[in-house]
Amino acid sequence: MRVTLHVWRQNGPDDKGQIVRYPLDDVSEHMSFLEMLDVLNETLIESGDEPVAFDHDCREGICGACSLMINGVAHGPQAGTTACQLHMRSFKDGDEIYIEPWRAKAFPVIKDLVVDRSAFDRIISAGGYVSVNTGSAQDANLVPIGKDDADEAFDYATCIGCGACVASCKNASAMLFVGAKFSHLEKLPQGQVEADRRATAMVEQMDIEGFGNCTNQYECQAVCPKEIKVDAIARLNRAFSRSTVKNG
Amino acid sequence: MAVSGLALGGFVIGHLSGNLLLFLGRDAFNSYAEWLHGNQGLLWGARLGLLAMIALHVRTALVLRKRNTDARPVRYAFESTVQASQASRSMLLTGLLVLAYVILHLAHFTWGWLDSTAGATETLTRAGEEVVRHDTYGMVVAGFQNVFYSAIYIAAMVVLALHLSHGFHSLFQSLGLRHPSYTPKIEMGARVLAWGIAGAYMSIPFAVLSGGVS
Ligand code: HEM
Ligand code: FES
Numbered sequence: 001m002r003v004t005l006h007v008w009r010q011n012g013p014d015d016k017g018q019i020v021r022y023p024l025d026d027v028s029e030h031m032s033f034l035e036m037l038d039v040l041n042e043t044l045i046e047s048g049d050e051p052v053a054f055d056h057d058c059r060e061g062i063c064g065a066c067s068l069m070i071n072g073v074a075h076g077p078q079a080g081t082t083a084c085q086l087h088m089r090s091f092k093d094g095d096e097i098y099i100e101p102w103r104a105k106a107f108p109v110i111k112d113l114v115v116d117r118s119a120f121d122r123i124i125s126a127g128g129y130v131s132v133n134t135g136s137a138q139d140a141n142l143v144p145i146g147k148d149d150a151d152e153a154f155d156y157a158t159c160i161g162c163g164a165c166v167a168s169c170k171n172a173s174a175m176l177f178v179g180a181k182f183s184h185l186e187k188l189p190q191g192q193v194e195a196d197r198r199a200t201a202m203v204e205q206m207d208i209e210g211f212g213n214c215t216n217q218y219e220c221q222a223v224c225p226k227e228i229k230v231d232a233i234a235r236l237n238r239a240f241s242r243s244t245v246k247n248g
Numbered sequence: 249m250a251v252s253g254l255a256l257g258g259f260v261i262g263h264l265s266g267n268l269l270l271f272l273g274r275d276a277f278n279s280y281a282e283w284l285h286g287n288q289g290l291l292w293g294a295r296l297g298l299l300a301m302i303a304l305h306v307r308t309a310l311v312l313r314k315r316n317t318d319a320r321p322v323r324y325a326f327e328s329t330v331q332a333s334q335a336s337r338s339m340l341l342t343g344l345l346v347l348a349y350v351i352l353h354l355a356h357f358t359w360g361w362l363d364s365t366a367g368a369t370e371t372l373t374r375a376g377e378e379v380v381r382h383d384t385y386g387m388v389v390a391g392f393q394n395v396f397y398s399a400i401y402i403a404a405m406v407v408l409a410l411h412l413s414h415g416f417h418s419l420f421q422s423l424g425l426r427h428p429s430y431t432p433k434i435e436m437g438a439r440v441l442a443w444g445i446a447g448a449y450m451s452i453p454f455a456v457l458s459g460g461v462s
Binding site: 006008019069071072073098100103104105106168170171172173210211212213214215216217218219222223230231233234235236237238239240241 | 312315316318319320321322323324325326327328329330331332333336337339414417418421422423424425426428
């Protein structure tokens, strides 16, 4: 199949950047989206041009490195799927495809489609952990946890920190990421002790990083490759309000 | 946003229940207006409270908008929306239109700047004495007989319904009140309430225009 790509090219953090058009003729529908970009890069290298920089690592949907805005949708048109797991059969012959980096003040572009997501690491450092040493692994079932709670904690814990929520949010808010990180700990006894303090610290760091504010439009939930629900945001909001009322 | 929105929502419902007394006739409605103005403490308490809530709501909305646009300095060349409702995406616009309407509404009925009949009075006998009071009923009916004003009012109610259809469930999420089985009901309830409120407000100009209330 043939597709025409419109790719964001930017030499470095301070470059202005622009969209460049690349027609691509020999695309197999069985290629993953990233393989298609590999093909583009091979042709660019052959003709002596700079290849397009994009993030990737596992290419199996578990690391959260890939981060492409494809026709205005984070990770492209297939719900619950990372860009590396998206295949060209999701497109039609002759399609025009716009590929842009995540856009957020807190995620500055490093080069082309690669953005700096270390703001997420700093949010985790602010409170996304359990401070007490929980020792080595205990006997199973020593701390009984209900099946529903365990399942829910696990669902939140599937967040791979890719940043699609920020990229798709009309306000570039990181609430789904922070909500997921907060909630998977809050659902478990070890994480409950510091829940309120954690909520405040993570939200404060999120604001410092320059993310926007949630206006409850749920675009994040619609694009999250791990299908994390905005219930995570409600849990964070609840803990944040509780902590604000209690501690001012 | 949620707290001030909730307070304003409370006002919208309270104000509506007062307005609907119009359907009980001139006497019931004018007596309600007289009672309200006879309780200056209540009236001014509510007015000041509302003013504070509007100020808070609008200020927060503008601060929020500023921060949210700052959070994405470079926009996408290809913009798309997966599922967010039109209402949720035009909250600032619908909010500001409601504000503009509220000012027009005050100028019309509260300050009486737009209508020469606004100051009309009615005379009635109470315990053998003649009492003159403001004919609020007559003012509203005359106001809505103006098709132009009725049209603005009805349009404003559609805008309010859009604002509230997102606002009424959004506030639950903002306060962290979400539950897999209640949330769908809350979302549906918010829509029904928003359009129900707007519909009930609109019933008054429609009733006047159709001659049902005169
Ligand atoms: C009768 C008047 C009004 C009522 C009853 C009302 C009600 C509400 C409610 C219940 C919310 C949801 C709060 C939340 O999500 O936490 C809301 C949000 C909002 N209101 Fe109003 N509002 C009114 C007037 C206005 C005005 C005059 C503005 C003008 C600036 C405005 C701007 C907004 C904005 C921008 C939001 C969205 C915030 C967001 O998306 O999270 N509203 N309103
Ligand atoms: S490259 Fe690891 S999730 Fe896509």
